[in-house]
Amino acid sequence: MTRLNKNLPHEIVLEILKRLPVKPLMRFKCVSKSWQCMIDDPDFVAVHLKHSALSGTNWKYKEVKSSPPDFVDTRMVLGFGYSDIINDYRIVRITYFHDNNEGYMGRLEYEVQVYRLSTDMWRTVEFNNGCELSDLSTVSFNGNLHWISIVADGDRCWCYGSIITFGVAAEVFNQIALPKSCLVGVTYDYVYLSVLNNSLVLLINHVDPRNQLNDTCYVWVMTEYGVAESWTKLHTLDLNEGVSRFHGFTWSGELLMDTYQCELISWNPSMGLTRLLSTLGPLDLVTVVESLVSPLGQN
Incomplete structure (x- = not known):
């Protein structure tokens, strides 16, 4: 050597x-x-x-201690990310407090706390976007955490707003616009975030409430990170199975999804075919990466 x-x-x-x-x-x-x-x-x-x-694939863990919220009736959104700029990890915890009169979408009460692995401490940060974040998917990519925001329209109905980002190094929130035409004319849908070929991806499942077993799914890719005008529709999937949840993409580029029959299926974009992977019921899948970075903050 x-x-x-x-x-x-x-x-x-x-x-x-x-x-x-x-x-x-x-x-x-x-x-x-x-x-x-x-x-x-x-x-x-x-x-x-x-x-x-x-x-790579590997997994290490560290127990993180935190105090529970003061109120029992809360909803929590989490995020976990890494920045090579500061060579450190962050956990973001956003707690929404329930309004007994108007629910979560009434007067928005929340608290945002950030955990630094290097100091083993939590601290409170500002979040002034005035929106609620979806807990369907959280993506760590390009030194930022990403969530889909949920806002109430004029009729006080749920609708998707934008992509909210949190810079792991600067600990600052920002936002990225969704594709302008991606949610037009949609009766009901689920929206997820993922990463494919080092690009941010938006997964949209358009659901027909009259026939939930025949869904149309769209895959949008942001070809230039942070530039809303670079959103491009990459794939359109017509699935007879009916999709209840997206898990994201594998290293080989296959899209993993749950069906309403509690089956795990994959879709191969190059062949346009789906295959059954599991019938064990709902699964939680995680991405694991082998690394020299120590979970204890030391190499």
């Missing part, structure tokens, strides 16, 4: 190492002090994490 390090440029060595799993990298730290410093370097850890997000 030392000979390899001498014969190859430093940039080439880094390109090779970032493609390796965590376990051999931990062994390679014993080769020499220079290799240990190179693998422990925060810049390399961030590069390895980005590459692992496309190909």
Whole structure:
């Protein structure tokens, strides 16, 4: 390994190492002090994490202590993200308090708290968007957390507003507009967020209340992150199964969904075919990524 390090440029060595799993990298730290410093370097850890997000699988955990809300009748929306700018993780907890007279969509009462892994502490942050966030899907992408906002229209009916983002490094909320035509003429729908090929994706399930077993699903992709005008409709799916929930995309690009029959199915965009994966009932799926980043905040 030392000979390899001498014969190859430093940039080439880094390109090779970032493609390796965590376990051999931990062994390679014993080769020499220079290799240990190179693998422990925060810049390399961030590069390895980005590459692992496309190909690796691993899981580590840390118990996070938090105090429960003061009110029993609440609704909570969570988010978990990482920023390579600060090399740290954040948990965002948004608690909505129930209004006995007007429900959650009455006078909006909420509290936003952020947990920093590096300090093991919670703190309260400002959130002045005046909307409620959907808990159907939360996506961590490009250093930001993403939710779909829910607002009340003039008739006090639910409708989707925009994509609310939270910058993990700056701890600031912002918003991204939805495609202008994506929800026009819709009787009833579900909207989810996902990531495909390093792009933010919007998944829309248009439901016909007269026939819930015949849904039309649309896949929109944001080709230039943060630019609302770059939204492009990528796929249209006509599914006889009826979709009750989107899980997002696999590494190979297949879309995972639950049906109303409590089946897990996948849709292959290149072939346009669905296949049955499980009949075990509703499942919670998580994405796991192998990383040199320690859950304890230390490498």
